[in-house]
Amino acid sequence: MNTQEVANKLVEYCRNNQEDKAYQELYSPEITSIEMSEPMKEVHGMDGIQKKGQWWEENFEVHGNKYSDPMVADNHFVVNIWMDTTHKPSGQRSQMNELAVYQVKDGKIWKEQFFYDTGE
Template identity: 45%
Template sequence: MTTTEIANRLCELCAQGNFEGAQKELYADDAVSIEAHATPDFQQETKGLEGIIEKGRKWGSMVEEYHGMKVSQPLVGENSFAVTMFMDVTMKGQGRMGMTELCVYNVKDGKVVSEQFFM
């Protein structure tokens, strides 16, 4: 797949809330995920597809209810792309909140090899 095809497919799956499906379909086995900063619940850097999937499952377990998800059109370069994602969620024990992230992805050999999130 080209970078544009990967970007469009990732946006399609994420807009549906199918993050794990996007990861399994589009990510390299040795992909890296980098958060804006470490938290008590999450390390700043997660290595490997299985670790990334587990991180996503942990995040999902912390969500009480999803109210909405919006994903921008991708801005695509030769081997990278960026999107914004807005999530409207109620977190367990924390209430409802809206979160917007800038998400930057790097692609190599037809797979996402890294993702990085900025708040």
């Protein structure tokens, strides 16, 4: 798949709550995922992605989300993600916008990085 096809497929899976399918089909085993803050600032490989997902589920309840269409440039694409979540430990509900930037290599996502307001 080329970058546009990977981007379109990822957004389709996310919009249909099929993130697991996206990880299996679209992600490289050598994936690097970078957040702006701890505790999961940078993880590597599918084990890292799995641990990050587990941490997310333990700490956040998602009430809704929206994904923009992807914008592609060469082997990169960006998706604007809007989320409505509750932080389970504090009970604080909030909405956020983030930019997710992906890099594709050999038809697979091998790097993802997320940009959002950390409140700092």
